[in-house]
Structures are given as C-alpha cells and as structure tokens.
Amino acid sequence: MPNLKTTVLIIGAGTGGYPCAIRLGQLGVDAILVEKALPGGVCLNWGCIPSKALISATKLYTKAQEAADMGLEFSGAKVDLPKMQTWKAGIVNKLTTGVRGLVKGSGTQYIEATAEIVSPKQVVLRYADGKPDDTVETEHIVVATGSVPISIPGFEIDQKRVLDSTGALALDKIPGEMVCIGGGVIGLELGQTFQRLGTKLTVLEGLDRILGTVEKDCAALVNKQIIADGGTVHTKARATGWEERDGRAIVKADIDGKPVEIPADVILLSVGRRPVAKGFGLEKLGVQLDERGFIRVDKRQATSVPGIWAVGDVVGQPMLAHKASHEGEVLAEVLAGKNAINDARVIPNVVFTEPEIASAGLGAQEAKDAGYTVDIGKFPFSVSGRAMAIGEAHGFVKIVTDQADGRVLGVHIVGPEASDLISEAALAIEMGAFAEDISLTIHPHPTLGEAVMEAAKHAIGEAVHIPNRRKR
Numbered sequence: 001m002p003n004l005k006t007t008v009l010i011i012g013a014g015t016g017g018y019p020c021a022i023r024l025g026q027l028g029v030d031a032i033l034v035e036k037a038l039p040g041g042v043c044l045n046w047g048c049i050p051s052k053a054l055i056s057a058t059k060l061y062t063k064a065q066e067a068a069d070m071g072l073e074f075s076g077a078k079v080d081l082p083k084m085q086t087w088k089a090g091i092v093n094k095l096t097t098g099v100r101g102l103v104k105g106s107g108t109q110y111i112e113a114t115a116e117i118v119s120p121k122q123v124v125l126r127y128a129d130g131k132p133d134d135t136v137e138t139e140h141i142v143v144a145t146g147s148v149p150i151s152i153p154g155f156e157i158d159q160k161r162v163l164d165s166t167g168a169l170a171l172d173k174i175p176g177e178m179v180c181i182g183g184g185v186i187g188l189e190l191g192q193t194f195q196r197l198g199t200k201l202t203v204l205e206g207l208d209r210i211l212g213t214v215e216k217d218c219a220a221l222v223n224k225q226i227i228a229d230g231g232t233v234h235t236k237a238r239a240t241g242w243e244e245r246d247g248r249a250i251v252k253a254d255i256d257g258k259p260v261e262i263p264a265d266v267i268l269l270s271v272g273r274r275p276v277a278k279g280f281g282l283e284k285l286g287v288q289l290d291e292r293g294f295i296r297v298d299k300r301q302a303t304s305v306p307g308i309w310a311v312g313d314v315v316g317q318p319m320l321a322h323k324a325s326h327e328g329e330v331l332a333e334v335l336a337g338k339n340a341i342n343d344a345r346v347i348p349n350v351v352f353t354e355p356e357i358a359s360a361g362l363g364a365q366e367a368k369d370a371g372y373t374v375d376i377g378k379f380p381f382s383v384s385g386r387a388m389a390i391g392e393a394h395g396f397v398k399i400v401t402d403q404a405d406g407r408v409l410g411v412h413i414v415g416p417e418a419s420d421l422i423s424e425a426a427l428a429i430e431m432g433a434f435a436e437d438i439s440l441t442i443h444p445h446p447t448l449g450e451a452v453m454e455a456a457k458h459a460i461g462e463a464v465h466i467p468n469r470r471k472r
C-alpha cells in the first residue's frame with residue numbers, strides 16, 4: 001500500500017532530473033526527486049565539472065611553462081596531483097550542495113533512495129541505511145537515469161589498470177604511460193590532460209580518424225597537438241586485450257591489420273556510453289526503446305506509455321548535460337499544463353581538448369548532404385590580434401551558410417575559448433540569422449569574438465582582414 005503521494009516522481013538527480021525538479025517546484029507542481037548516489041549526476045560528480053577543473057589547472061601549468069616567449073619565466077613549477085584533486089573535490093562539493101539547496105528551495109522533496117517502478121503509478125523507494133521501504137503513488141514518472149560507460153571484451157573496468165572516466169578523474173599519481181582506447185571526447189579530453197602533466201599518451205581509435213563527430217579540419221588540429229606533445233595516435237586500431245607483465249599492462253591491438261603490443265601504466269577505456277533504461281522496473285511497463293536501447297520520446301518528452309516521461313542521456317544522443325537540462329525544463333512546463341515542446345534548432349557541442357573544439361548546427365558536408373549549396377567563411381586565429389596577445393594564435397572559425405540566402409547553417413570553431421565563443425553561433429542559428437546579421441553586428445575589439453564576425457564577413461565576400469574567396 002502506498003504511504004507517500006505526489007504528482008510527479010523524478011528518478012535521477014542528474015542534469016536532466018534536477019532542473020526538471022526545480023522547475024516543477026517553481027511552477028507549484030507537487031514533486032519528489034529520487035537519487036541513489038549524489039545530486040548532480042555524472043556531470044557534476046564524475047564528468048563535466050571535475051574534468052574541466054583538472055583541464056583548466058593543467059592548462060595553466062602548460063601556459064606557465066610556455067610563457068618564456070612573453071618574457072615570463074617561472075622556475076620550480078611542479079604538480080601536486082593529490083592537492084589538485086582536493087581543489088577539484090571542493091568545487092564539486094560546492095556545486096552538489098548548491099543543487100540540494102536549489103531543489104529544496106523550490107519546494108520539491110529530495111529523497112536519497114533507489115527507486116523501483118512497480119506500475120505506471122507506483123514506485124518503491126529502497127534505502128541504503130536499512131530504513132523500511134516507502135511506496136509512492138504518483139500521477140507521473142520522469143525517467144532521468146542517464147548513461148554508463150560501455151566496456152569491451154578483454155577490458156573489464158577495475159579502476160586500477162583499466163579505468164573509465166571516473167577512475168581517470170580520481171588518479172592521484174601521474175601515470176607514466178596511458179593507452180587510451182577510443183579517440184572520442186572522453187579519451188582525448190582526459191588523455192591530453194594527463195599528457196600535459198607528463199604522461200606519454202597513445203590513442204587507439206577504431207575508425208580512420210579521431211573525434212568522428214566533429215568537423216574533420218577541427219579534429220585534425222587536435223591530432224596534430226597530441227603528436228606535437230609527444231603522443232601517438234593510431235587509427236583503424238582495434239584493442240584485443242591486455243596482460244600484466246613485469247609490473248606493467250601490455251595492451252594488445254591490431255593496427256591496420258598488424259598485431260602490436262603497447263606498454264602502459266593505465267588503460268583508459270572511452271568507447272562510448274549506453275543508456276540506463278533497464279534494471280529499475282521500466283521494462284515491465286512496455287516503454288518502447290530504440291534499436292540502441294534509448295527510450296523513445298516525442299517532442300514533449302513523453303514515452304510510449306501514458307504518464308511515463310524521460311529526459312537526458314537515456315533518451316538518446318547527443319549525451320550532453322545542456323541537452324538534458326533543456327529537456328528537463330521543457331518537461332516541467334508540460335507537466336505543469338503549459339503548451340511547451342522541445343523544438344530547439346541546435347544543440348551546441350564542445351570538446352575541451354587542446355585546442356578546444358565547439359560547434360553548432362550543420363557541418364559543411366552535412367549541409368551538402370541535406371541538399372544545400374553552401375558558402376564557407378573561414379577566419380584563422382593566426383591573424384587575430386587578441387589571439388596573438390594571449391599566446392594562442394591557432395585554429396579558426398568556420399561558418400557554413402546557405403548560398404541561396406546567406407542563412408547560417410553551422411558554425412565550427414577550433415582554438416582559444418571556442419567553448420565560450422560558440423554561444424553566439426547557437427543564438428544566431430536559433431534566431432534564423434543570416435551571415436550578414438553577424439557581419440553587421442559590431443563586435444568589441446580586441447576580442448576573440450571578432451573572429452566569428454570576420455568568418456561571417458568572409459562567407460559573404462566582405463572580409464577586411466583576410467583575402468576574400470569571392471567578390472560580391
């Protein structure tokens with residue numbers, strides 16, 4: 001028999017679930033947020049935030065070493081990884097405590113428990129401390145259970161030799177050699193972080209290039225940087241297993257059809273993530289999944305079963321925190337009876353590699369495949385005064401426009417602060433802007449943002465600081 005009652009029960013307090021819970025509270029909808037681990041999910045605890053803390057600290061370390069050209073010499077710079085980890089943990093703690101406070105402040109109840117769905121209207125809550133279970137009667141269930149790393153045969157994650165991102169983010173000793181299986185986002189962000197601290201990095205990527213989801217010319221600069229920093233990138237590489245030999249891990253792989261052995265202190269397994277859509281009662285309800293196991297949802301985040309809703313990684317790619325939050329907030333409006341749908345035109349994507357890559361909208365080939373005749377505007381940071389002044393004059397901004405009317409279809413940035421520069425592009429595409437709109441918007445000087453304006457000018461043949469490819 002239910003002993004608790006609510007209107008909405010949300011399973012999972014990650015970046016999909018907690019914004020949904022807060023928004024529901026703000027909108028006056030009775031809601032309970034249930035989480036078995038920590039508020040903030042992977043992003044705050046074991047993903048985006050801790051990784052960005054380590055990335056920014058190591059970037060500062062590299063910049064200090066490279067500052068001699070600017071007339072600055074630092075002697076005795078050294079890395080205290082345990083201390084860096086403590087600093088990182090402080091940031092995570094501040095943010096997760098903040099999330100708890102925000103949820104409570106909104107009026108939504110936060111419960112630390114493991115949820116199991118027993119029917120479309122009933123959820124059992126089990127407590128780690130042995131407290132008797134609660135049964136909640138609810139009108140709606142929101143599934144925001146996220147995703148977990150995929151492992152491959154021969155590489156069981158033990159967080160000692162074979163690490164996933166959580167294990168890599170918790171290292172308190174800089175590995176001498178790291179083999180990274182999977183040249184995607186996680187492998188390269190974390191691989192390059194340890195590379196900057198002195199680790200020798202080897203990347204094994206199954207496809208014919210790293211970072212297959214970003215523009216080829218952007219990914220090429222990251223590839224070049226890994227090699228310039230003493231690392232190795234093997235493409236068309238399939239890791240087949242590993243063994244312990246003389247106190248080291250020996251990774252066995254087929255590279256372009258040839259067997260090789262690579263020694264390592266740690267192996268970072270980063271071959272993708274899979275949705276968590278099973279194991280907590282959802283399968284009993286007959287909720288439809290797609291062929292990859294993601295929950296199918298419509299534009300209101302409704303699943304195939306009335307009263308069951310889903311947001312975040314568990315509903316599909318891209319598995320990004322900002323996508324999850326947007327879905328969670330849209331769903332809260334839907335559940336509050338508002339006329340809301342998820343109709344975002346673009347979901348910007350950022351890879352915090354060195355150099356950073358950020359994109360919004362269609363790639364050049366993607367746009368052509370979609371039937372557009374495109375114009376491309378490209379502006380290199382090598383001629384940006386600001387990029388030179390911060391010692392990071394590498395990379396470019398590329399704008400893809402529809403030749404028919406100049407509408408911005410996509411923007412791709414590789415280089416300094418690409419992660420922050422991309423928001424202007426996302427807004428432009430969301431607003432249906434033309435390259436001319438960006439070109440005629442006065443951008444402050446001297447800033448990196450001018451590169452976005454210059455790329456737009458280049459797309460319409462009106463560039464001032466670089467030669468134009470075609471005249472108007």
Ligand code: NAD
Binds near residue numbers: 210269
């Ligand atoms: P990913 O999909 O980015 O990359 C996995 C890579 O592994 C791919 O290039 C794939 O070709 C390769 N691969 C797969 N199987 C392989 C094998 N057996 N041998 C060699 N290579 C193999 O996955 P990820 O890096 O694990 O990241 C998981 C998810 O986390 C991503 O979907 C991403 O959206 C998210 N994430 C995002 C950010 C960010 O936005 N900055 C950061 C970290 C993670």
